[in-house]
Amino acid sequence: MTDTPASYSGPQRIFSGIQPTGNLHLGNYLGALKKFVDLQEDGWDAVYAVVDLHAITMPMEKGALLSQTRQIAAAFLACGVDPKKSILFAQSSVKAHVELAWIFNCVARMGWVERMTQFKDKAGKDAERASVGLFTYPVLQAADILAYKATHVPVGEDQKQHLELSRDIADRFNREYDAPGFFPLPEPLIKGPGARVMSLKDGTKKMSKSDPSELSRIALVDDADMIAKKIKKAKTDLLGDMPSEVDGLEGRPEVENLVGIYAALSGESVEAILRQYGGQGFGVFKPALAEVTVNHLSPITQRYREILDDPAFIDSVLQDGAERADAISAPVIAEVWKLVGFWGA
Numbered sequence: 205m206t207d208t209p210a211s212y213s214g215p216q217r218i219f220s221g222i223q224p225t226g227n228l229h230l231g232n233y234l235g236a237l238k239k240f241v242d243l244q245e246d247g248w249d250a251v252y253a254v255v256d257l258h259a260i261t262m263p264m265e266k267g268a269l270l271s272q273t274r275q276i277a278a279a280f281l282a283c284g285v286d287p288k289k290s291i292l293f294a295q296s297s298v299k300a301h302v303e304l305a306w307i308f309n310c311v312a313r314m315g316w317v318e319r320m321t322q323f324k325d326k327a328g329k330d331a332e333r334a335s336v337g338l339f340t341y342p343v344l345q346a347a348d349i350l351a352y353k354a355t356h357v358p359v360g361e362d363q364k365q366h367l368e369l370s371r372d373i374a375d376r377f378n379r380e381y382d383a384p385g386f387f388p389l390p391e392p393l394i395k396g397p398g399a400r401v402m403s404l405k406d407g408t409k410k411m412s413k414s415d416p417s418e419l420s421r422i423a424l425v426d427d428a429d430m431i432a433k434k435i436k437k438a439k440t441d442l443l444g445d446m447p448s449e450v451d452g453l454e455g456r457p458e459v460e461n462l463v464g465i466y467a468a469l470s471g472e473s474v475e476a477i478l479r480q481y482g483g484q485g486f487g488v489f490k491p492a493l494a495e496v497t498v499n500h501l502s503p504i505t506q507r508y509r510e511i512l513d514d515p516a517f518i519d520s521v522l523q524d525g526a527e528r529a530d531a532i533s534a535p536v537i538a539e540v541w542k543l544v545g546f547w548g549a
């Protein structure tokens with residue numbers, strides 16, 4: 205849909221967010237959090253939010269929002285997001301998100317939003333009873349990104365369609381308000397072996413917070429025994445031992461997923477892993493995978509628990525992040541207000 209070249213010439217910046225709903229799992233870690241830290245270490249200017257406004261688009265347990273927001277902030281910190289290098293804040297504490305979302309609600313077309321498959325998945329059969337917020341969820345997501353004029357967005361593959369919508373909204377705003385290059389057309393950063401981690405119980409479904417089976421996902425708070433148990437019980441297939449080449453993963457989604465997790469956590473290539481384990485049974489590979497997973501996650505889990513014990517520290521990080529995020533986004537909103545032509549802008 206976007207056919208004009210991006211003529212944005214401002215600085216490059218990253219934005220991404222995670223919802224404070226349910227326990228984070230290995231998919232959130234490999235698809236998002238690990239990448240956030242890698243990008244931060246590569247020197248990117250990065251803004252990360254706990255997207256609590258998004259969380260209320262679906263029913264939530266009463267009174268849970270605040271503690272879940274702190275939990276996700278603690279997870280960001282435990283995984284290595286450094287508040288001295290990156291900005292970390294709660295979405296609801298910075299007004300720009302809601303303000304820009306309204307403007308974008310008037311820029312996005314119904315037809316574009318109606319195509320979003322995540323709404324269809326989350327609303328289920330009874331879409332009439334879904335909140336209007338759930339429908340416009342991806343419009344708020346575009347506002348999150350563009351309030352900071354972010355040029356790059358690290359996410360898992362499930363967010364690809366939302367990112368395309370963000371680009372369409374940015375492009376349409378720029379044209380409608382005669383402001384070429386005002387907003388960048390944000391690029392998704394999706395590549396890598398962890399971009400789509402699948403359920404441990406079904407290699408064709410993504411690992412998800414909402415799967416009723418705890419055995420389908422590894423939670424970031426699982427201890428070593430639980431991780432080993434879940435990997436031991438992970439579904440494989442009856443097509444024999446581990447293949448020794450990548451071609452041999454074809455038609456074996458569960459095996460491909462386990463090898464992908466091993467690759468993403470160890471930093472080894474899929475080829476090298478298959479060379480090492482090809483021809484061996486899962487009785488050998490699964491304990492090795494459990495060991496790699498535990499070694500990688502246990503320091504994170506330990507830090508997470510320590511940080512959670514210090515809510516005053518979490519709040520101070522979020523407060524400082526909110527001020528820094530506001531300092532970037534408030535001037536963008538002021539410019540948007542002028543471009544739209546509101547009184548007093």
Ligand code: TYM
Nearest residue numbers: 220221222223231232235236345359360399400401410411
């Ligand atoms: P959320 O909270 O559902 O998920 C957070 C991040 O985890 C990624 N992810 C996965 N990656 C790989 N494999 C999986 N099985 C898996 N499951 C989840 C998601 O892709 C995401 O990167 N809409 C977003 C939150 C959001 C956002 C934004 C993201 C709101 N505003 C602006 C980027 C930019 C979401 O639902 O994330």
